[in-house]
Amino acid sequence: MYYVDPVIRSFLRTKQPEGRGAYIRLDQNENPDGVPQWLFDETMRKVTPEFLSIYPEDTALTEKYASFFGLQADNVTLTDGSVVAMGYVIKVFGEPGKNLICATPTFGMYKVYADMQGMNTVFVHYEDDYTFNIDKLLDEINEETGLVSLVNPNMPIGNVYSEEEIKKVIIKAREYNAQVVIDEAYYYFYDKSSISLVKEFDNVIILRTFSKMFSIPALRLGLIISNKDNIQYVNNYKPHYTINSVALAFGKSIMDNHDRVVRELTDKFQQGKNYLLKALDDAGYEYLPTEGCFICVYPKHKTAEEITDQLKEKGILIFCGKGDSAGFLRITIWDEKYMKSFMDALVEIDA
């Protein structure tokens, strides 16, 4: 028979949900409203048939992003979303047969990529009260460790790792020649970054995305920040022309207007978060504290599955926890109007 990569031949992948446009989308941590209209209009003026006729050029945005965060251009490489970035990092730096250590629950693609790479995933569980004991993760780092992933804030739990905790992980990983991936997909919702650690340690790889705070998941723009050698290795592997020019144009506009964009979006987010937390408290719901744009809520009467299904019937999508997050409702936090629609429906359904 024809050769097929033996891991890929039987690899099972989950299909992503579709047909979401008609719903209030609180299931995938997107901003349902998208970028501010003024930013959209300003950026789209650049987009013409001729603009779309030219192969993408990504140097300008790479330089702009790096310089904004006090880095050199060769500390940064752009990617077609941060899920693809994750794949590059595990392909290039993940030694087959070694361990990838991560919290559970966390973003599911770490295990998918580790499986494809022939790495073992070592899951570190939360405590019963959903706090995370970093010592349990530190204890797992040993000569079998290839990579450690810290999603900060971690999805779906919403906890964060302090700089002190992160440094302990980096230092112990370094003893065993392991690199630490710090996934800052939800940076900006939580304002502490580990970017400065890239200068201090040679085994730190940071992932970021424009899909969350910057509200353009449809365009696919993410990036990897690390030391120059690591970025060079990723660039040795990364196919050229993977980031489309519209994404690059939005990335440029966002960085040119960075503080205004962050302020406007953060204000909207924070209003929605304040509303939601108060409404959950008022309605007597238990939930986990969160530093992300999502929150895990315990149902009161019905099951998470029942509530998720009935919310969908009412035109609202949320994510029903599975596996290590089973029993929770995971709801995207954003504009107050959606938080109100959700709470009104929740209170009605979960009675």
Added chain:
Amino acid sequence: MYYVDPVIRSFLRTKQPEGRGAYIRLDQNENPDGVPQWLFDETMRKVTPEFLSIYPEDTALTEKYASFFGLQADNVTLTDGSVVAMGYVIKVFGEPGKNLICATPTFGMYKVYADMQGMNTVFVHYEDDYTFNIDKLLDEINEETGLVSLVNPNMPIGNVYSEEEIKKVIIKAREYNAQVVIDEAYYYFYDKSSISLVKEFDNVIILRTFSKMFSIPALRLGLIISNKDNIQYVNNYKPHYTINSVALAFGKSIMDNHDRVVRELTDKFQQGKNYLLKALDDAGYEYLPTEGCFICVYPKHKTAEEITDQLKEKGILIFCGKGDSAGFLRITIWDEKYMKSFMDALVEIDA
């Protein structure tokens, strides 16, 4: 030291050219004008901040494309451009240690991906008159063969492989359990496709792109067509959310208006080609016959390098042949106005 994939660690990649927007771009086989304005306007009306806030959904275009060509949806998978498609195919179906057979010169990424995969690239050379003897390629197919790549029409030479030749390759490859990649990036400039062979043989993989005739290279949209098993294997490997929503929207508009778009673009292309061939003949230039949107022209007096450099000074980019296509000027064929600018400059420079 930290683990880095041993092939990738020292892999050398070429940097793509940038800063091309201000030039007449005849160096990368793009349509310098892009899509027709009416198609652009119609498609862009769908693009809003909310549209950009939703993770991409690619099923609708997959189904539409498949059905247009008489296939099932599970015969097709969309990709972030056809260069990425090529990478998927070589990763999934390319057995490390075996051979990838292709013509030389051809599109350079086949060898890059083969090298990364640990495959050997077997190059089959053209005859001295730049005709291609398919028997020489057939002779190379043996138990060491993993994949055969036929770019049809082949870039940069512009020759085509007949259906009879392609079938011979497929049948011989099948005897050795090798698959045949038929790269139809330049389909539409040459109107014969091998799509029907996907139904007839189980070792045929077709690649296509929206970057050439359909004029949206900036958006990154390509696809793989094969039997259902092969497509499933690629989908097992392909990360989700790699094709952005603006590309998908253009893909949908193009397929909804397929015949009109092809007619308008082909008319423009054909006028330009007619003009260019006549102008080259009139000016006494030798060139290779071509079925692609590019042509290889022999300089008369100066070297290809000198002419390429001096054209750039005059605001015109062309590709200067290297390696197996050294000595040629490779010029993108498209709208007559650019062909005229090129010819006027060429005649002045190459005197």
